[in-house]
Amino acid sequence: MRELMRRMGYAYATENIYCDWVRRFIKFSQMDSREDLFVNAENKVEKFLTDLAVKQNVASSTQNQAFNALVFLYAKVLKRPLDGVDAARSRKEPRIPVVLSIKEVKKVLAKLSGTNVLMVQLLYGGGLRISELVRCAYRILILNTVKLRCVMARAKKTVLPRLHKSLFPC
Structure with missing residues (x-):
């Protein structure tokens, strides 16, 4: 398979x-x-x-x-398609995601340091999935900015997510 x-x-x-x-x-x-x-x-x-x-x-x-x-x-x-499967459907209600306030995000970021804080900032600020973050490559350019190149998992394309200015060291 x-x-x-x-x-x-x-x-x-x-x-x-x-x-x-x-x-x-x-x-x-x-x-x-x-x-x-x-x-x-x-x-x-x-x-x-x-x-x-x-x-x-x-x-x-x-x-x-x-x-x-x-x-x-x-x-x-197996080359034997299924016919007439009539199973009971799930009735579970969709779960609404919990969203942190800006204040709560700042508290979490304050507890982190080094690479961990950068990773969380990219996840939160760049809207990346964890699998996408792991595949990202960053480069420091001549202009003292960071350009992030990510291969998006679902879209199968390379994108440059918008990053907040607070992520740049300069």
């Missing part, structure tokens, strides 16, 4: 998540061999997805991710 996903250009994180969902599905369905994947497949997938929604109370996006991983497994890897 990994090899096929790499050939098709899937992101490394997607590859890991899909493989994890397939492992969970196999464990949940108590499968011992590859042939078990073909026996009553739609029913097993339906039970797994229903268990995610009802017993594990996952968000609908999580349930969709698991379903997409299993659709990929059956359609692309």
